[in-house]
Amino acid sequence: MHSTFLCYRTHSLTVSKRMILLFRGTPHCPEKEGSEEEEAQQCYKRELEQIKGKWEKASVSLAGRGLMGNLLKVLACAELEHGQIVFLDFEHAQPTEAETAVWNQVSAVLEEAHGILAELQSYSGAGQEIREAIQNPNDLQLQEKAWNAVCPLVAKLKRFYEFSLRLENALRSLLEALTSPPYAPMQHLEREQALAKQFAEILHFTLSFDELKMTNPAIQNDFSYYRRTISRNRLNNQQLEAENEVNNEMANRMSLFYAEATPMLKTLSNATTKFVSENKTLxxxxxxxxxxxxxxxxxxxxxxxxxxxxxxxxxxxxxxxxxxxxxxxxxxxxxxxxxxxxxxxxxxxxxxxxxxxxxxxxxxxxxxxxxxxxxxxxxxxxxxxxxxxxx
The missing domain is CATH 1.20.1050 (Glutathione S-transferase Yfyf (Class Pi); Chain A, domain 2)
Incomplete structure (x- = not known):
């Protein structure tokens, strides 16, 4: 993908509808003033063809500068109040001085994201050990084997859940930065491109995580077995060491989290809704x-x-x-x-x-x-x- 794209759209070629073009602002068209709608339509068509021609020439030049090195070279184009364009380059965006504090906070969270996905992708579960333990309830050795297999997996699931809380806080910080006065939303996207890039990275991680989770039933099976075992031992007045790491309150929150089909996306959706409801003046x-x-x-x-x-x-x-x-x-x-x-x-x-x-x-x-x-x-x-x- 080249470093820039042309994004243009016409709702229809009527004067009352705005056009998105490559350059900022609506095209200047002297004939439009005082003319009939048909003449204005033809004027817009001519301007569009001229701009497309300029873009094609520019593309030839840009093609020689190399293709993107990784996933994040994006030109975003957005329609503003008067047909203006906002360009966002997600590959080369570097934080400005005003962005640095939020960027550093979010960056620290995103640095963990690749490791979280790698752990989830390799999550194989303790299905075999659990089945053997259930089929042989009186075999203490098999019970212990299943428990020892499940405990480190539950600790891993706890880390995933705790990461979702940090991701939620990171999203909130980005929303605050990208929507705060005195700038309009599209001005924020233009001025704070490094933060917009991080917003996209959070969404990419979120959907990646949820896709992996949805295709791995071992996650809920392991956690269900863990909770059943904890409950059974409580009835027998036994305290298991693993409870110190995942207490009952934490287990309840984790259970609600993993019960969702797309838990990370649900977390972000709730966080965004909460952000809007708490900022009533926004x-x-x-x-x-x-x-x-x-x-x-x-x-x-x-x-x-x-x-x-x-x-x-x-x-x-x-x-x-x-x-x-x-x-x-x-x-x-x-x-x-x-x-x-x-x-x-x-x-x-x-x-x-x-x-x-x-x-x-x-x-x-x-x-x-x-x-x-x-x-x-x-x-x-x-x-x-x-x-x-x-x-």
Whole structure:
């Protein structure tokens, strides 16, 4: 993927609708003033062709500067109040002095993310030991073997849960930075690109974690066996050493966490909703506009062949899909009418179609996240077409 992309869109070629173009601001068109709508339409068409031509020349120059080194080279384009454009370069963004404090805090959390995913990916569970213990309840040796196999796994599950709490705090810090006055949401995205990059990385991790969790039933099986064993020993007035690490209160919270189909995404959704409700002086749009912008960007990159062919590997595609789905779900939880309503700023049909064009094994977890973790999918305001797309 080259270092920049052209993102333009026309709702229709009418004067009353705004256009997204490569350069900031709406194109200057002298003929438009006092002209009829048809003349204005032709003017806009001519300006668009001129800008596209300039972009094609620029692309040739940019092509020689090398392809992206990893997943995060993204140009985001967002429509502002007067058709302006915000560009976000997620690969090269470095924190400014104003961003540094929040960036350092979030960076410390994200440094753990790769290790968490690696541990979860290698999580094999204690299924064999548990089955043998259940089938031979009077064999103390097998009971001890199962317990010794489960305890380190539960400690690992505790670390995952505790990481979700740190991720929640990191998200809150980013939301505060990206929505605080006096700047409008899109100005924040332009000024604080390093924080926007971290926001995307959090979403990428979240969807990655949840996809792994959804395909690994051993997690809940191990934890259920652990809790049953603890309860049984309490009835027998026995205290197990593992209880010191995972007490009853912690076990209850972990149980609720892992009962969710997508626990990390649920954590972020709750955190975003809480952030909005606690900041009553902050317009909801300040948060939802940031989310809808990122969803639009990812969709355009994925659905446009000339952009998609520039991706150097499939991981880039997956990154964009995960971020897109993540911001859709957060938007749906925060916005009063959600992401599926006709008034939504997210093109849900386009987003779903982009996902369904990919190999099913790579997107089924993402489609399930849209099916089961969104809030407004089954509202009466959701069109039958969108529901059918998610069947």
């Amino acid at each position: 317009p909801i749009e300040d948060t939802t506009d940031c989310l809808s912008t990122m969803a639009c960007v990812c969709r355009v990159m994925l659905e446009t062949p000339e952009y998609r062919c520039r991706f150097t590997n499939t991981d880039t595609m997956l990154f964009c899909m995960r971020v897109m789905v993540g911001v859709i779900i957060l938007y749906d939880h925060v916005h009063p009418v959600g992401a599926f309503a006709k008034t939504s700023k997210i093109d849900m049909k386009g987003c779903i179609k982009v996902l369904k064009e990919q190999p099913s094994n790579s997107v089924e977890g993402l489609l399930n996240a849209l099916r089961y973790t969104t809030r407004h999918l089954n509202d009466d305001s959701t069109s039958k077409q969108i529901r059918a797309l998610l069947q």
